[in-house]
Amino acid sequence: MSGEKFTKDHEWVRTDGDVVVVGITEYAQEQLGDVVFVDLPDAGKAVKTGGEAAVVESVKAASEIYAPIDGEVTETNPLLADDPAKINADALGEGWLFKMKVADPSQLDSLMDAAAYKDYVSSLD
């Protein structure tokens, strides 16, 4: 699979070998403003679709980040502890949050592709 999939809660998911990488979208980081702290899950944590997986705190608010699909967290982004601003600078790249092992890959099909997400975001304003 190439390209990211998106959730209505503004997370993105990208397949990377046998895991998926999860982050927040450009739209989400813009809405949050400058990120000052990120609370990431422990590796090994089992998460369910829509369940709280992480918390991103900005100068405006603390926002829960939900697991986009069922699975188990395998790794978190080590760069964010010292430099949470990476989320603002490169939300879809170096600002990734965590990687997870997917319980049921078919769940990915229910997420939006880039075009559908773009339409979704423009419907919000």
Added chain:
Amino acid sequence: MMAEKMRSGPAAGGAVTGGTITGHRGLQLEEPLIFEQDSPGATGVDLPQPAAVAERLGELKRQGPIGLPGLSEPQVVRHYTRISQKNYGIDSGFYPLGSCTMKHNPRINEKLARLPGLGDLHPLQPQSTTQGMFELMDTLVHWLKTITGMPAVAMSPAAGAHGELCGMMCIRAAHEATGDPRKKVLVPESAHGTNPATAAACGYAVESIPANDRGRVDLSAFKEKLADDVAGIMLTNPNTCGLFENDIIDIADAIHGIGGFFYCDGANLNAIMGKARPGDLGVDCMHINLHKTFSTPHGGGGPGAGPVVLSEALAPFAPLPYVIHGDAGFRLVEHEGQSGGQPFGRLKGFHGQVGMFIRALAYMMSHGADGLRQVSEDAVLNANYLLAQLKDTLSASFDGPCMHEALFDDHFLKDTGVTTLDFAKAMIDEGFHPMTMYFPLVVHGAMLMEPTETESKASLDEYINAVKGLAAQARSGAVDAFHAAPRFTPRRRLDETSAARHPVLRWRPPQEEVAAE
């Protein structure tokens, strides 16, 4: 490097427009930190050298200087006077900070709290010598029970969130007494932010209930979450959108139907005093912020006080100590064995914020029942005046009327390049404490304004005029001016992001700071 940027001095936080030689602006004086004014050896008082004594401290003897700056008495007096003059409080001007009820603190409260017979009491005095204070507390309890229509009050919580903790600990104790502690607490999005935090601190899983398009609890979403592992609901009424939760009776009945309890956050009691009694609405416990509704100082001006009213079902679990009528006057119940109930423990060493009890009772008795009712009427009238005057200029989030506070969002700023934050900073230049911004989260770019009954029509009109003027400036493309605000403050726009990412929590002497970097 951050410490360097944040250190005081006229250049910090942006250059002063039309700077002066000294950095002072008129009689508004720049003021360095007291540690930066250290003149070693300077003191306020000259003491004679002590007589030689035998050294007996051994290893406990101080090894180096303790790091206090040396200053003369006039330097110290000027320092703290200058700092106090930079403060802005309810005594300075309009303070429309939504959800905070920043009302005037009547001076009669202060006068009474300083009466020697009250102010000089010690909590460990024999009870026979503190009967007057017990009677005062008992009278305050009576007023709180009468205003809320509830049968019992726990007086000791020291602030609003402490009161929430007290209420939720009562709920937990009541469930545990039946052998079923339960797991979840439901919290609507329109509740105060401290509510979910309190539930989590009490060991409950928090389930959020969405708001409906009228800014109130989505009743069907709430009912879907009801289950026999739900311990209760924490609801703020009026809620943080400044709206009365008009399904509150249905909500109370439904939570009681599954054996749960109804915690109501009473921070917004200023809107309904003398109009609606929480006891009639099915509430099981509610904290009352004496420092909001009953005019005791807060926001840096004094300790809070958050008594919690309790229903019959929760009263047996109220914390110790409390005052009761005994055979010979009042006495304190301090031990579980004396209580006849199952108190969950203590929240404070003594009886709560007694100084605030005096002030709150002074406020109640000086207003009387009719006066307190008028307080709520005037507070709600003032908020609706703001809403009515500003709804065509700003974007009102929900249809009015509102209760004690008016909520707007940032739709009126769309495509102007000006944000809620910029707007709030520009309000400072116009001489107002900004409204609450970006809260509640249920609307985008929130601006929440609570005028309280304190403000006159003239004061509100001045504010409305300023808000309308700024909105017109924003629409006319003055985006750079907004980004530059505030312009007339001792410091310009502070770098909140760096302050949050790299907080400098303690001043250190320059050489130490260099070493640390």
